[in-house]
Amino acid sequence: MTTTNPLAPPQDARTAPVIVGPWPSYASFADLPERERWKMYSGAKAHRELLEQAGFVMSETYDDFVRRVTRELNV
Known part of the structure; x- marks a missing residue:
């Protein structure tokens, strides 16, 4: 099991887990x-936000994420 250090600085997007x-x-x-x-x-x-702070990069853009979640929740 790999443990992620929450205090570690974000990784470069080119090498971060996606x-x-x-x-x-x-x-x-x-x-x-x-x-x-x-x-x-x-x-x-x-x-x-927690995942991004841990250095993960999302393939779904933030704007697409917000649109999808607000559509799914009807808010």
């Missing part, structure tokens, strides 16, 4: 009350 998916779908949460869907959206953004 996460290509499959992306988690938030569509199953679309029937939750609006307040709960906003919490899920906030959590999704926080999770992505």
Whole structure:
């Protein structure tokens, strides 16, 4: 098992691990009350930020990520 140091500086995008998916779908949460869907959206953004801070590079752009999650959560 590889342990990632959360205090390590971000890696150069050319050498960083790239996460290509499959992306988690938030569509199953679309029937939750609006307040709960906003919490899920906030959590999704926080999770992505933590991965990026750990040096991971996402193949899905941030704008595409936001569009997809807001569409899936209907927020």
